[in-house]
Amino acid sequence: MMYGAGDVRVENIPDARIIEPTDALVSITRACICGSDLWPYKKMEHDDAGRSMGHELIGIVEAIGADVVKVKRGDLVVAPFAFSDGTCIFCREGLHTSCVHGSFFGANGIGGAQAEAVLVPQADGTLVVLPVGKDDALMPSLLTLSDVMGTGHHAAVSAKAGPGKAVAVVGDGAVGLCGVIAARRLGADQIIVLGRHPDRIALAKEFGATDIVSERGDTAVARVRELTHGLGVHSALECVGLEQSTLTALRIVRPGGAVGRVGVPQGDSLPAAQPTFYNNVSVAGGPAPVRAYIEELLPDVLEGTIEPGRVFDRIVNIDGVPDGYRAMNERRSIKVMVKF
Amino acid sequence: MMYGAGDVRVENIPDARIIEPTDALVSITRACICGSDLWPYKKMEHDDAGRSMGHELIGIVEAIGADVVKVKRGDLVVAPFAFSDGTCIFCREGLHTSCVHGSFFGANGIGGAQAEAVLVPQADGTLVVLPVGKDDALMPSLLTLSDVMGTGHHAAVSAKAGPGKAVAVVGDGAVGLCGVIAARRLGADQIIVLGRHPDRIALAKEFGATDIVSERGDTAVARVRELTHGLGVHSALECVGLEQSTLTALRIVRPGGAVGRVGVPQGDSLPAAQPTFYNNVSVAGGPAPVRAYIEELLPDVLEGTIEPGRVFDRIVNIDGVPDGYRAMNERRSIKVMVKF
Numbered sequence: 001m002m003y004g005a006g007d008v009r010v011e012n013i014p015d016a017r018i019i020e021p022t023d024a025l026v027s028i029t030r031a032c033i034c035g036s037d038l039w040p041y042k043k044m045e046h047d048d049a050g051r052s053m054g055h056e057l058i059g060i061v062e063a064i065g066a067d068v069v070k071v072k073r074g075d076l077v078v079a080p081f082a083f084s085d086g087t088c089i090f091c092r093e094g095l096h097t098s099c100v101h102g103s104f105f106g107a108n109g110i111g112g113a114q115a116e117a118v119l120v121p122q123a124d125g126t127l128v129v130l131p132v133g134k135d136d137a138l139m140p141s142l143l144t145l146s147d148v149m150g151t152g153h154h155a156a157v158s159a160k161a162g163p164g165k166a167v168a169v170v171g172d173g174a175v176g177l178c179g180v181i182a183a184r185r186l187g188a189d190q191i192i193v194l195g196r197h198p199d200r201i202a203l204a205k206e207f208g209a210t211d212i213v214s215e216r217g218d219t220a221v222a223r224v225r226e227l228t229h230g231l232g233v234h235s236a237l238e239c240v241g242l243e244q245s246t247l248t249a250l251r252i253v254r255p256g257g258a259v260g261r262v263g264v265p266q267g268d269s270l271p272a273a274q275p276t277f278y279n280n281v282s283v284a285g286g287p288a289p290v291r292a293y294i295e296e297l298l299p300d301v302l303e304g305t306i307e308p309g310r311v312f313d314r315i316v317n318i319d320g321v322p323d324g325y326r327a328m329n330e331r332r333s334i335k336v337m338v339k340f
Numbered sequence: 341m342m343y344g345a346g347d348v349r350v351e352n353i354p355d356a357r358i359i360e361p362t363d364a365l366v367s368i369t370r371a372c373i374c375g376s377d378l379w380p381y382k383k384m385e386h387d388d389a390g391r392s393m394g395h396e397l398i399g400i401v402e403a404i405g406a407d408v409v410k411v412k413r414g415d416l417v418v419a420p421f422a423f424s425d426g427t428c429i430f431c432r433e434g435l436h437t438s439c440v441h442g443s444f445f446g447a448n449g450i451g452g453a454q455a456e457a458v459l460v461p462q463a464d465g466t467l468v469v470l471p472v473g474k475d476d477a478l479m480p481s482l483l484t485l486s487d488v489m490g491t492g493h494h495a496a497v498s499a500k501a502g503p504g505k506a507v508a509v510v511g512d513g514a515v516g517l518c519g520v521i522a523a524r525r526l527g528a529d530q531i532i533v534l535g536r537h538p539d540r541i542a543l544a545k546e547f548g549a550t551d552i553v554s555e556r557g558d559t560a561v562a563r564v565r566e567l568t569h570g571l572g573v574h575s576a577l578e579c580v581g582l583e584q585s586t587l588t589a590l591r592i593v594r595p596g597g598a599v600g601r602v603g604v605p606q607g608d609s610l611p612a613a614q615p616t617f618y619n620n621v622s623v624a625g626g627p628a629p630v631r632a633y634i635e636e637l638l639p640d641v642l643e644g645t646i647e648p649g650r651v652f653d654r655i656v657n658i659d660g661v662p663d664g665y666r667a668m669n670e671r672r673s674i675k676v677m678v679k680f
Contacts, residue, residue: 098595255438
């Protein structure tokens with residue numbers, strides 16, 4: 001539970017229980033702390049009621065409502081950070097994050113996933129059964145399918161990364177690193193990472209980054225141009241959400257290029273409306289429809305073609321969650337796994 | 341020549357002449373006043389040097405430079421509002437408005453097209469020979485290929501209009517009306533026009549608009565939702581450029597939808613960064629690569645399948661240009677043709 005900036009506590013709360021016939025109850029075996037959890041960790045005002053945190057999980061189905069048919073008790077499942085019915089107009093279009101019966105874990109009365117168990121609404125639409133045991137060695141990479149790998153993929157897709165393209169990834173957090181994996185997987189020729197933390201940079205290179213730009217602002221923009229024959233990149237993945245990083249992403253894209261934004265925007269407006277207009281730069285992205293991407297990415301994880309689980313560099317148990325937040329907030333950790 | 345807001349004068353200036361071997365000299369038979377010319381007409385500060393105006397033209401090639409091979413003296417040609425070499429990396433990608441050797445008529449030392457003659461740089465890349473006589477009945481529609489029809493098409497393409505889609509056009513000016521033609525031509529099912537001028541609305545309906553929304557702001561947004569089963573449109577064409585119209589365009593798009601903007605943005609930032617993020621709304625567009633679209637649209641104009649020339653509701657000669665500006669600025673005219 002988060003009670004305000006920097007104030008995360010481990011507490012006993014009432015057990016989740018099935019209410020709707022479409023619900024499932026899942027006991028969690030793996031969860032995470034997300035970069036987006038750090039926004040409230042930095043600036044949430046104190047709230048006596050507290051806020052149930054976490055939205056990434058793998059777990060075992062403990063009970064199902066009367067209408068649930070696609071998962072059964074005992075199944076090992078992964079859940080995307082947003083639940084969805086899988087049948088509405090937006091789900092059918094692959095935009096599960098806009099499901100008319102959906103929302104996010106840890107919001108609107110649904111518990112968070114940094115917990116021993118969680119209620120999963122719309123279980124048939126939301127959960128994907130994993131064909132492995134609960135302690136399989138692939139568990140870290142499978143866990144990233146609940147958010148960061150799908151989100152990095154969404155950034156790359158939204159930025160139109162693909163064969164022959166020069167791609168830049170703004171941000172070297174777990175999502176940015178997964179963006180590198182995604183850009184490479186989609187066939188990008190050149191992958192420039194804008195970041196400055198040695199451990200993250202090293203991992204980015206192993207994931208397929210071809211160039212690193214550690215500068216910021218004007219200097220970073222100039223450096224990316226140098227690396228791209230003076231043109232800029234075809235695709236920029238905005239994986240931070242700050243106005244400065246968004247501006248950088250918009251400025252390093254060449255005419256006709258695209259920015260894919262997945263960093264939760266911290267400002268009310270998008271800068272550079274005129275230069276992006278004159279250069280016909282497109283801006284797309286948003287919360288990743290991770291549910292739609294699990295089917296596409298799962299085979300690559302199972303085959304070991306991609307290893308997004310390497311973004312986890314710290315494992316804690318439930319009591320270690322407050323320390324995990326501190327470590328991520330102080331950039332001592334890229335991403336923290338919570339193991340039950 | 342424009343000397344400041346509201347101050348347009350017809351003057352004798354030195355004749356244009358060929359300088360580079362890639363130039364052509366074109367005597368103009370038809371030109372236009374553009375909605376974008378009204379921005380300086382409304383707010384340009386006085387400038388003693390004056391500014392040569394106009395960027396839409398059909399004319400006859402009078403002379404060519406030594407390297408020009410695709411057009412010859414006597415050819416009737418249409419020029420897009422931007423000239424381009426047709427061979428650079430961006431032209432090859434179809435983004436002629438970002439040509440590395442290109443620019444716009446009436447800027448950077450190149451004369452405007454509200455004139456008896458104009459120098460056309462990069463003539464081989466820029467000019468398209470028309471297979472009709474100079475007074476052909478199709479002249480109005482052919483003239484729109486220099487800007488407004490291509491620009492409306494770009495808005496529709498950028499907003500991903502197509503079969504099965506609900507489309508909204510924000511703005512009932514000549515570009516918005518051409519956006520209606522383009523959306524219909526691309527197969528859109530529903531075409532909602534946001535506008536309030538009876539003459540323009542009548543023409544929009546003839547062009548294929550299925551619904552008209554005359555309200556503004558919140559009421560307009562609510563009305564568009566009503567017309568689209570509460571969802572919003574797949575595609576919004578922003579054909580104005582003001583912050584208010586841009587905000588409306590962003591707000592009437594449904595989750596996963598797209599805004600195509602072609603109105604020259606008058607503000608520095610794009611509003612609604614957060615709602616568009618949470619709804620995965622994409623924003624694309626910019627100056628239309630009209631040169632790329634001429635080949636696609638010309639057959640439809642020649643066959644009479646589309647009649648964008650109907651946006652012209654006033655014809656003036658060169659001495660009537662100042663009156664033409666006034667009429668467009670006061671909304672007494674949709675679009676003015678200048679006939680030589």
